Amino acid sequence: MTAPLRLRLDSDALVANWRALDRLSGAAACGAAIKADGYGLGARSVATRLAAAGTRDFFVANWSEAAALGDLGLDVAVLHGVRADDMPLALSGIARPVLNSAAQVARWREAGGGRCDVMVDTGINRLGVAPHEVLGGLLDGLQIDTVLSHLACADEDSAMNLRQVTAFRALQDRTTARRMSLANSAGIALGPDYAFDLTRPGLALYGGVARGELAAVVRQVVTPEAQILQRRTVAAGDSIGYNALYTPAAPMEVAILNIGYADGYWRGFSNAGVAAAGDARLPVVGRVSMDLTAICVDAAPALAEGDWVALEYALPVAAAASGMSQYELLTGLGARFDRVWG
Numbered sequence: 001m002t003a004p005l006r007l008r009l010d011s012d013a014l015v016a017n018w019r020a021l022d023r024l025s026g027a028a029a030c031g032a033a034i035k036a037d038g039y040g041l042g043a044r045s046v047a048t049r050l051a052a053a054g055t056r057d058f059f060v061a062n063w064s065e066a067a068a069l070g071d072l073g074l075d076v077a078v079l080h081g082v083r084a085d086d087m088p089l090a091l092s093g094i095a096r097p098v099l100n101s102a103a104q105v106a107r108w109r110e111a112g113g114g115r116c117d118v119m120v121d122t123g124i125n126r127l128g129v130a131p132h133e134v135l136g137g138l139l140d141g142l143q144i145d146t147v148l149s150h151l152a153c154a155d156e157d158s159a160m161n162l163r164q165v166t167a168f169r170a171l172q173d174r175t176t177a178r179r180m181s182l183a184n185s186a187g188i189a190l191g192p193d194y195a196f197d198l199t200r201p202g203l204a205l206y207g208g209v210a211r212g213e214l215a216a217v218v219r220q221v222v223t224p225e226a227q228i229l230q231r232r233t234v235a236a237g238d239s240i241g242y243n244a245l246y247t248p249a250a251p252m253e254v255a256i257l258n259i260g261y262a263d264g265y266w267r268g269f270s271n272a273g274v275a276a277a278g279d280a281r282l283p284v285v286g287r288v289s290m291d292l293t294a295i296c297v298d299a300a301p302a303l304a305e306g307d308w309v310a311l312e313y314a315l316p317v318a319a320a321a322s323g324m325s326q327y328e329l330l331t332g333l334g335a336r337f338d339r340v341w342g
């Protein structure tokens with residue numbers, strides 16, 4: 001059975017984005033953040049394609065995400081570290097934890113855990129141990145693969161970036177770690193000083209333009225498509241949808257699409273989103289509802305019930321139209337889509 005809505009996912013664009021980010025990472029290896037089910041695309045599908053292209057380092061947020069990849073034989077790090085509940089799975093060796101606090105370090109050490117990563121907080125004040133704890137010996141004796149830190153403002157030209165990279169560089173050769181890793185997608189665009197040994201892009205792999213410099217490099221990966229459930233003529237002066245947000249001044253041809261905010265096609269697209277069929281631009285009219293969205297099809301006289309249209313989803317454009325972040329536009333994509341890789 002097929003669903004009345006689908007995501008067209010472009011394997012070539014995904015791999016091309018990783019290759020471009022790998023090139024921009026210079027001598028550093030380029031990994032992939034595939035948390036939140038591969039930013040909504042499907043973590044297994046993303047990981048399989050990237051591993052075939054040469055990606056070696058994958059990052060997820062928690063252990064259930066790591067377990068879902070367990071049979072793929074990938075090198076996975078779990079960004080949120082280890083809670084007591086996570087220890088059995090963590091000690092099974094399916095992935096290595098990114099230890100974030102002195103308590104996590106103690107938990108891992110006492111359990112005789114092997115190889116691990118460590119997150120150091122250089123200013124985002126989210127997860128991570130403090131640089132002074134590192135210099136004070138907190139990590140002594142741990143078998144550390146990679147020391148990580150995370151940039152708070154990489155998508156802006158902020159003095160914070162230089163402060164963080166400087167604080168991170170001060171830890172070079174102060175741990176037994178094999179590698180250091182700082183840059184996310186936007187951090188890669190900040191240049192070679194930010195690349196260290198390993199970069200960790202997420203957003204840009206999936207078509208997100210994390211900084212302007214990446215606009216010429218990153219290709220669109222995801223295009224939502226929805227089927228027309230009904231076509232109707234709305235009379236001049238009649239309104240369309242909840243709260244009567246759109247009232248055409250002249251008779252309008254309207255198609256009702258099988259997609260809504262429960263699928264991640266957010267209400268911000270009300271009177272703002274655009275669909276396309278061939279060369280025709282078909283604007284969203286009225287409020288996006290939970291499962292349905294109306295578009296004006298005056299420009300596409302032949303479109304009929306059962307036909308498919310594509311939603312405009314170039315991420316910077318869709319983010320500007322909807323008021324949502326590029327991240328939310330990806331991670332919100334729901335379970336009702338068929339995910340179709342081409």
Ligand SMILES: *Cc1c(COP(=O)(O)O)cnc(C)c1O
Binds near residue numbers: 033150183202
């Ligand atoms: C999500 C995440 C990334 C990837 O960030 P993007 O902005 O999507 O490139 C990298 N590192 C950490 C620690 C993250 O949480």
